[in-house]
Amino acid sequence: MFINAIAHYLPEHILTNEHFSKKFGMSSDDIFKKSGIRERRVTGKSENTNTMSVKVAGMLQPKVPFDIKEVDLIVGATYSPHDTVATLAHHLQHFFQIENAQVISVSTACSSFVNAMEIVEGYFAMGKAKKALVVVSEHNTIYNDESNEYSGFLWGDGAAALSVTKERMSENDIEVLEIETRGYAHFAKAMHAVNLKPLEDRIQMKDGKDVFINASKLMSGNTQGILERNGFNIHDLTYLIPHQANMRIIKKVGDLLGLTNGAVVTNIENQGNTGSASSAIALSQTWDKFQKGNLAVVTVFGGGYSSGCMLLRK
Secondary structure (H helix, E strand, O other): EEEEEEEOOOEEEEEOHHHHHHHHOOOHHHHHHHOOOOOEOOOOOOOOHHHHHHHHHHHHHHHOOOOOOHOOOEEEEEEOOOOOOHHHHHHHHHHHHOOEEEEEEOOEEEEEHHHHHHHHHHHHOOOEEEEEEEEEEEEHHHOOOOOOOOOOEEEOEEEEEEEOOOOOOOOOEEEEEEEEEEEOOOOOOOOOEEEEEOOOOOOEEEOOHHHHHHHHHHHHHHHHHHHHOOOOHHHHHOEEEOOOOOOHHHHHHHHHHHHOOEEEOOOOOHHOOOOOHHHHHHHHHHHHHOOOOOEEEEEEEEEOEEEEEEEEEO
């Protein structure tokens, strides 16, 4: 299958580290050293997961090489929903009046983007769809616990949208060569390392060390595996686009793979951790740099635990 257009949206309001310095008694540089974050984007009062989804899909629409009403599959991805019934995917169908689409929402923590792409792959393989709209949107700050000195400063908001088709639409399309996802909930600390229980509490990262160890290991190992299965090695890779959880994790993944800084795409310094949208936003920000023959891997890890890896070629 092929990605033929992509767009991303970031709210206008910027929240710098100074906001959290007062709360936690840490300097801006201390927060940067812990996370690699200097600032993050935060939604306005009238924004939420659904409104950001519509905004970014509207930004995508002029880039799509067909009428958006021809979409026959809409897949939304988020773990920070505005509405758990009329989901962001349903909201998109309603707003753009896409009559003949199947509508699905998926939540697998920060791996949700790659899981959403795999759902599209499955529908295409079964012959149930040919043109898909994938939208990933995270409203982390509405669920954030700013009193948590370990993770309260991590989160940012944002969204991304992709047009995905079963057949190639133009020479500018990027081909999806393989997608692999897997759950790791059987790991000992998976159930409590990261939690969001809206009726009980806000986002809590209770075991950052365990997240660091497993995210680094799985994102690097999955990248190596997907390359090898497709006859490539790490030296063939043009871009590594990891989930933007924490700069220390991103750096560790790059080090384990032996990649130079130029190959590893990051946006966390100015956007914070935008959850499952982070790798999709980073892909959008890298899109115009792709040259013919370039190879990229999107690799993600989410609480719960879950992981995903996607191999792309221009």
